[in-house]
Amino acid sequence: MGKFHLKxxxxxxxxxxxxxxxxxxxxxxxxxxxxxxxxxxxxxxxxPNDADSYFLRGSLHFEQGRGQKAIDDYxxxxxxxxxxxxxYFFRAxxxxxxxxxxxxxxxxxxxxxxxxxSDPDFYYFRARAFSDMPDQSEKAINDYTKxxxxxxxxxxxxxxxxxxxxxxxxxxxxxxxxxxxxxxxxKDGNAYxxxxxxxxxxxxYQDARADYSNALKLNPKSADVSPAYSRKITNPGSxxxxxxxxxxxxxxxDHRL
Numbered sequence: 458m459g460k461f462h463l464k465x466x467x468x469x470x471x472x473x474x475x476x477x478x479x480x481x482x483x484x485x486x487x488x489x490x491x492x493x494x495x496x497x498x499x500x501x502x503x504x505p506n507d508a509d510s511y512f513l514r515g516s517l518h519f520e521q522g523r524g525q526k527a528i529d530d531y532x533x534x535x536x537x538x539x540x541x542x543x544x545y546f547f548r549a550x551x552x553x554x555x556x557x558x559x560x561x562x563x564x565x566x567x568x569x570x571x572x573x574x575s576d577p578d579f580y581y582f583r584a585r586a587f588s589d590m591p592d593q594s595e596k597a598i599n600d601y602t603k604x605x606x607x608x609x610x611x612x613x614x615x616x617x618x619x620x621x622x623x624x625x626x627x628x629x630x631x632x633x634x635x636x637x638x639x640x641x642x643x644k645d646g647n648a649y650x651x652x653x654x655x656x657x658x659x660x661x662y663q664d665a666r667a668d669y670s671n672a673l674k675l676n677p678k679s680a681d682v683s684p685a686y687s688r689k690i691t692n693p694g695s696x697x698x699x700x701x702x703x704x705x706x707x708x709x710x711d712h713r714l
């Protein structure tokens with residue numbers, strides 16, 4: 458079997474494509490997955506030195522939630538083809554998704570970037586790993602910035618760079634990124650909610666109220682934006698106190714892998 462490009466591998470494996478607009482692929486039924494597993498097992502038995510077969514079987518394990526088996530197959534694929542940037546990438550994804558092994562993931566993303574430095578997803582997901590590590594917000598910001606340079610239409614990269622800026626209290630920068638994310642994806646209530654929190658931190662209460670309102674309109678029943686508590690906001694210089702229900706903001710889910 459010849460070497461696949463990343464998205465060809467993904468489509469062949471029945472997984473979602475890694476673009477900023479992709480959606481989750483339907484998971485295979487247990488019966489379909491078992492048949493596919495048997496197919497890859499047979500291919501590996503016939504061609505035990507074919508790296509792509511291990512990659513594809515690893516991707517099936519990934520899809521079916523078998524994290525360690527996915528990592529084992531990606532590792533075998535890399536032993537057979539150490540220049541396979543996609544195998545490093547997906548092994549990193551498995552490390553974070555199933556085991557929260559962010560440093561191991563960063564190491565694999567870094568290797569993938571060395572092999573394929575023009576893929577925005579490699580920088581984006583390394584940034585996500587950095588964001589989940591203590592005191593790594595600046596590194597995350599740098600990687601999100603590179604991902605945006607390579608793919609300026611990626612709303613998720615703007616959103617999560619905004620979260621990274623917010624984590625180090627650079628609220629103006631966060632607001633600018635949330636605003637860009639909203640322009641690119643105006644139906645993302647989480648971006649409005651996060652921008653509202655940044656406005657709130659800067660005492661821009663009218664702007665915060667407007668964004669909270671938009672967030673609730675977009676996600677009235679979402680667990681990500683819930684009017685779960687009331688808070689009093691004081692407008693500096695005024696004796697007027699406004700009490701309303703405001704949403705709590707959870708980090709938006711990026712519908713990539």
